[in-house]
Amino acid sequence: MGVAELADAALLGRVDAREAQSPWDDTAQALHAMLCEPERTWLKIDIDDAASVFVDSRLRAFERPDAAQPLPEAPRTVRLQSTIVPFDAHPPFAPPGESLDILLWTVGLLAFDGRPAPWLGAADRYRLRRWPNFTLLAHSIDQMRLTAQIGSRLHSVDEMAAATGVERAAAQALINALSLMGILHSAPAVAGGAAAPVASSPATGLFARLRRRLGL
Amino acid sequence: MAEHVILFTGPMGAGKTTAIQSLSEIEVVATEAVNSDRITADKPTTTVAFDYGEITLDDDDKVRLYGAPGQRRFDFMWTILRERAVGMVLLVNNDAADPLASLTEFLGEFGDLHARGGIVVGVTRSDLAPVPTLDDYAACIAAARPEMMIPVFTLDAREPSQMRTALMSLILNVESTAASRDPAFAQ
Numbered sequence: 001m002g003v004a005e006l007a008d009a010a011l012l013g014r015v016d017a018r019e020a021q022s023p024w025d026d027t028a029q030a031l032h033a034m035l036c037e038p039e040r041t042w043l044k045i046d047i048d049d050a051a052s053v054f055v056d057s058r059l060r061a062f063e064r065p066d067a068a069q070p071l072p073e074a075p076r077t078v079r080l081q082s083t084i085v086p087f088d089a090h091p092p093f094a095p096p097g098e099s100l101d102i103l104l105w106t107v108g109l110l111a112f113d114g115r116p117a118p119w120l121g122a123a124d125r126y127r128l129r130r131w132p133n134f135t136l137l138a139h140s141i142d143q144m145r146l147t148a149q150i151g152s153r154l155h156s157v158d159e160m161a162a163a164t165g166v167e168r169a170a171a172q173a174l175i176n177a178l179s180l181m182g183i184l185h186s187a188p189a190v191a192g193g194a195a196a197p198v199a200s201s202p203a204t205g206l207f208a209r210l211r212r213r214l215g216l
Numbered sequence: 217m218a219e220h221v222i223l224f225t226g227p228m229g230a231g232k233t234t235a236i237q238s239l240s241e242i243e244v245v246a247t248e249a250v251n252s253d254r255i256t257a258d259k260p261t262t263t264v265a266f267d268y269g270e271i272t273l274d275d276d277d278k279v280r281l282y283g284a285p286g287q288r289r290f291d292f293m294w295t296i297l298r299e300r301a302v303g304m305v306l307l308v309n310n311d312a313a314d315p316l317a318s319l320t321e322f323l324g325e326f327g328d329l330h331a332r333g334g335i336v337v338g339v340t341r342s343d344l345a346p347v348p349t350l351d352d353y354a355a356c357i358a359a360a361r362p363e364m365m366i367p368v369f370t371l372d373a374r375e376p377s378q379m380r381t382a383l384m385s386l387i388l389n390v391e392s393t394a395a396s397r398d399p400a401f402a403q
Contacts, residue, residue: 044276128365130354131366131369133350133369134381134385135369135370135372136369136370142383145388148392149392151367151395152392179336205391206220206390209273210279210383213271
C-alpha cells in the first residue's frame with residue numbers, strides 16, 4: 001500500500017475549528033490512539049493551506065514537505081485519515097523521515113488550550129521517564145525550567161507553575177506534549193496535597209547569570 | 217570568587233575538544249599529542265592532559281570548561297578534574313563499537329558527580345549511526361544507576377546552540393538537585 005491508497009483509508013473525521021476547541025485537539029487524540037495500538041498504523045493529516053503530514057507509527061517518523069514552515073497555530077480545518085497496514089508494508093515516505101517526537105511535541109503544545117489532555121487526570125502528578133531531546137525540539141528556556149522540575153520527583157501542574165513562576169497554561173501544555181511523546185510517569189494526586197516546592201533557579205543562581213550572559 | 221567548573225568527559229573521538237571550542241569565548245587551550253590509537257578514533261591527534269575554555273560571567277566570574285582525556289591511561293587527570301567539577305557533560309559517539317558500554321563505564325567513573333551536581337549525556341554522530349536510540353540510553357542509565365535521572369540529547373558538538381542547550385540543562389539540573397535537598401521538597 002502506498003500514499004495514494006492512503007486516501008481510501010478510514011476517515012477519522014474532518015475537524016472544524018468552529019465545532020471543536022481546536023483542530024489540534026483531535027489530531028493529538030488521533031496520534032495518542034495510534035501510538036497506543038500494537039498494529040502498524042499510518043496517519044495522514046491534511047491541514048488547510050499547508051502540505052499534508054504523513055505519519056508511520058512503526059518507524060516513529062513522519063514526513064512534512066513544508067517542514068521549514070511552522071504548523072499553523074489555529075487552522076480552520078484538519079482532516080485525519082488513519083489505516084492499519086501490514087507490519088512489513090513499504091513506508092509512505094522515504095525513510096528515515098523526521099523523528100515523530102518533533103510532531104508530537106508541536107501538536108501537544110498547540111492542543112487543548114491549557115486544559116489537560118483527555119487521557120490525563122486533572123490532578124495527576126508527573127515525573128519524567130527520560131528528558132525530551134531538546135536539541136531536536138524548538139523550545140523555550142521556560143519549558144526547560146518546567147521540565148527540570150519533574151526530572152527526579154513527582155509534581156502536579158500547579159506545583160510546576162508555582163516553582164517556576166511560569167503560567168499554569170504553559171505548564172499544562174508542556175505536560176500534554178511530554179505525555180503525548182510517551183516520556184512521562186504519572187501518579188494520582190496525594191491526599192492532603194504535597195509540600196509546596198520552592199523556586200529551583202533563583203535570579204542570582206548560575207543558570208540565571210549564564211542565561212543573561214548568553215542572551216537566552 | 218566562586219568557581220564553576222564544568223567537566224567534559226567521554227571516550228576518545230566523542231567530540232569533547234570540539235564541544236568546548238563551540239562554547240568557549242577564548243581560544244581553547246588544548247594539550248594534544250599524536251594519536252597512537254587510530255582504531256578507536258581515526259583522528260591525527262588526541263587530548264593527553266586536558267582542554268580548557270571559559271565563559272565570562274559578570275564581575276569577572278567565569279564558567280571554566282575542562283575536557284578530560286578519553287583514554288583510560290590518562291585517568292589520573294580524571295581524578296584531578298572530577299574533584300573540582302560541579303557538573304559534567306558526558307559525550308558518547310553513537311558510531312563507536314559499543315557506545316552503551318562506554319556510557320556505563322564513564323557513569324561508573326564519574327557517577328558521584330550526579331550526587332553533588334549533575335550530569336548530561338550528549339550522543340554525538342547519531343546521524344551516522346541511528347542506534348542505539350535515546351530510549352536505549354535512558355534504559356541503560358536506569359539499569360546501571362536507577363537513582364539517576366540524566367538528560368540525554370543528540371548533539372552536534374560543532375553547533376554552539378546545541379552545546380548551549382546541553383550546558384543550560386546541566387546547570388538547571390545542578391540547581392534543581394540542590395533545591396530538592398531542601399526539606400520543603402520532602403515527599
